[in-house]
Amino acid sequence: MRNWVKPRKLGRVFDSSGGFILPNADLRAPHVSLVLAARLKQSKRYFAELVPDLVVEIKFQSDRLKPLREKISSFIELGAKVGILIDPDKRTITIYTPQAEPVVLRDGDMISIPQLLPGWEVGVTEL
Numbered sequence: 513m514r515n516w517v518k519p520r521k522l523g524r525v526f527d528s529s530g531g532f533i534l535p536n537a538d539l540r541a542p543h544v545s546l547v548l549a550a551r552l553k554q555s556k557r558y559f560a561e562l563v564p565d566l567v568v569e570i571k572f573q574s575d576r577l578k579p580l581r582e583k584i585s586s587f588i589e590l591g592a593k594v595g596i597l598i599d600p601d602k603r604t605i606t607i608y609t610p611q612a613e614p615v616v617l618r619d620g621d622m623i624s625i626p627q628l629l630p631g632w633e634v635g636v637t638e639l
Contacts, residue, residue: 513544516632523548523565531559534590542587544568546628563591566628570598584608594625598639605636 514525524547531541545564567587569580577599584595588610595608605617607625617623617636624633 513546513629513632516629517546521549522546522629523550524552526564532564533559533561534563534587536590538586540583540587542567542583543570548628563587565592566594566596566625567592568596568598571601573601594628596623603636605639 517523517525526542526545526547528541528543530545531539532545533539539559542564544566545568546566547560547562548565551562551565564587567584569584571577571580577597580597584592584597585608588595588608593609597606597608598604599606603619605621605623607615607617607623619637621636622633623636623639
């Protein structure tokens with residue numbers, strides 16, 4: 513994703529060391545996140561005081577799905593436009609948005625997020 517975003521100057525992709533101070537005062541760090549360029553500003557604090565536009569959580573072997581879903585839902589409720597949950601065990605990707613029910617993609621499907629990353633498309637099996 514970073515290789516798509518950076519040359520197009522669409523925003524900034526953060527890894528799990530990039531945390532966000534949310535409007536409810538929580539400090540959260542998704543596995544991967546994106547903040548669109550129009551929303552980026554210089555911050556005097558180490559962590560940005562905003563909700564990222566996109567959050568991605570990856571289920572690791574020791575993780576349970578419920579807390580990851582709750583974390584994504586929390587970001588969506590606070591203003592994130594898209595949340596993605598990657599489950600390598602089930603080989604699925606679930607896309608969450610505020611306006612619709614979650615969409616589950618499987619091997620053979622393509623993931624795209626045209627509202628945030630126009631033209632970006634990746635096969636589920638690649639993730």
